[in-house]
Amino acid sequence: MEDTLLRELLTDSKTLALPKNEFLVKEGVIDQQIYYIESGAVRVFLQTEFEELTIRFGYKDSFISSLASFVNGTPSEFYIQAIRGTQLRAISKQQFQAAIDADIRYLKLYNAILEGLVIQQLEREVDLLTASPVERLQRVLQRSPQLFQEIPSKYIASYLRMTPETLSRVRKISD
Amino acid sequence: MEDTLLRELLTDSKTLALPKNEFLVKEGVIDQQIYYIESGAVRVFLQTEFEELTIRFGYKDSFISSLASFVNGTPSEFYIQAIRGTQLRAISKQQFQAAIDADIRYLKLYNAILEGLVIQQLEREVDLLTASPVERLQRVLQRSPQLFQEIPSKYIASYLRMTPETLSRVRKISD
DNA sequence: CGTAATTCTTGATTTCAATCAATGTTTTTG
DNA sequence: CAAAAACATTGATTGAAATCAAGAATTACG
Numbered sequence: 001m002e003d004t005l006l007r008e009l010l011t012d013s014k015t016l017a018l019p020k021n022e023f024l025v026k027e028g029v030i031d032q033q034i035y036y037i038e039s040g041a042v043r044v045f046l047q048t049e050f051e052e053l054t055i056r057f058g059y060k061d062s063f064i065s066s067l068a069s070f071v072n073g074t075p076s077e078f079y080i081q082a083i084r085g086t087q088l089r090a091i092s093k094q095q096f097q098a099a100i101d102a103d104i105r106y107l108k109l110y111n112a113i114l115e116g117l118v119i120q121q122l123e124r125e126v127d128l129l130t131a132s133p134v135e136r137l138q139r140v141l142q143r144s145p146q147l148f149q150e151i152p153s154k155y156i157a158s159y160l161r162m163t164p165e166t167l168s169r170v171r172k173i174s175d
Numbered sequence: 176m177e178d179t180l181l182r183e184l185l186t187d188s189k190t191l192a193l194p195k196n197e198f199l200v201k202e203g204v205i206d207q208q209i210y211y212i213e214s215g216a217v218r219v220f221l222q223t224e225f226e227e228l229t230i231r232f233g234y235k236d237s238f239i240s241s242l243a244s245f246v247n248g249t250p251s252e253f254y255i256q257a258i259r260g261t262q263l264r265a266i267s268k269q270q271f272q273a274a275i276d277a278d279i280r281y282l283k284l285y286n287a288i289l290e291g292l293v294i295q296q297l298e299r300e301v302d303l304l305t306a307s308p309v310e311r312l313q314r315v316l317q318r319s320p321q322l323f324q325e326i327p328s329k330y331i332a333s334y335l336r337m338t339p340e341t342l343s344r345v346r347k348i349s350d
Numbered sequence: 351c352g353t354a355a356t357t358c359t360t361g362a363t364t365t366c367a368a369t370c371a372a373t374g375t376t377t378t379t380g
Numbered sequence: 381c382a383a384a385a386a387c388a389t390t391g392a393t394t395g396a397a398a399t400c401a402a403g404a405a406t407t408a409c410g
Contacts, residue, residue: 053304114289128303129228
């Protein structure tokens, strides 16, 4: 049900090709679009004075967006960058809003997506609170066993708030 | 607009009084209610083998819930405990669902609440990724300056993934 | 392809927060 | 209100992950 509804929206959306390392969204830009990843992978990160904080990865067949910018129309805090060559489809907020206004099922779908997101983020929160690097890795791998097939270690390390060196050492402990 | 709509739901909800340290929700229990805090404060935490992880605080005039349990009807991973004597109002999922079915404005309200939650959690995620304890504290204080008036330090420390000793030391650095 | 660049691993050292410990302070409750 | 309990602070020490550094492996690309 969710699927067909979404596919309808996607039919008339335009495609986008991002070469590796290109930015889909940059800090400071207002971007009111949601992207569906047809192939490739992206990362969402924040640039602080001292470090890059990796917030999320976007995989094939999933949606990604600079959410606060999408929802509130505020400038994005985040960068979204292609980890490798990536094909995307963009749905604009206007499109989305029109669909929601026209058909209550879209509103309910959006609801379900938001619920799922909140619960995902709760999992992520527990991960990040976990003191031991070994356990942080194990928890994430349990939910995303294919992580290392999709994403270079250095980004995973940042996602798990540890250095690449620590991640490298921790991987052999928990194997 | 949000307010009046919510208040309608709250009128026929039953009140609950929790003495200090009592549990509103315990791990393993299915709890499909959302609570509005009329007075007092609560904390949401997870008990792991080694540590308590503090997920969230609930203050006066805000809503709290074991959200995954509410949404999915799964057993709660979390405890919700009164930090001091607390007065609550409970809204059941059935009530909420009925309101949503009866009036689309409730659906939109639920949407707005979920959007807000997701964005809050993104902020929280950045906090938790921040390496320096000093900065973690500063970031949280910027958003919740009244934190130490409401919540005992030991819970704040756990919320910020540091020990009470570290929090105590860090507070005098950043003043 | 082969060379350069990037990323990953491994080891040595340092650093910063955790732990341990003792004392002071606030809160609870009989 | 007094005693006990819980909590917060402060100092000394330890320990685990960060940093620094070098080499190995993988990937990019001319």
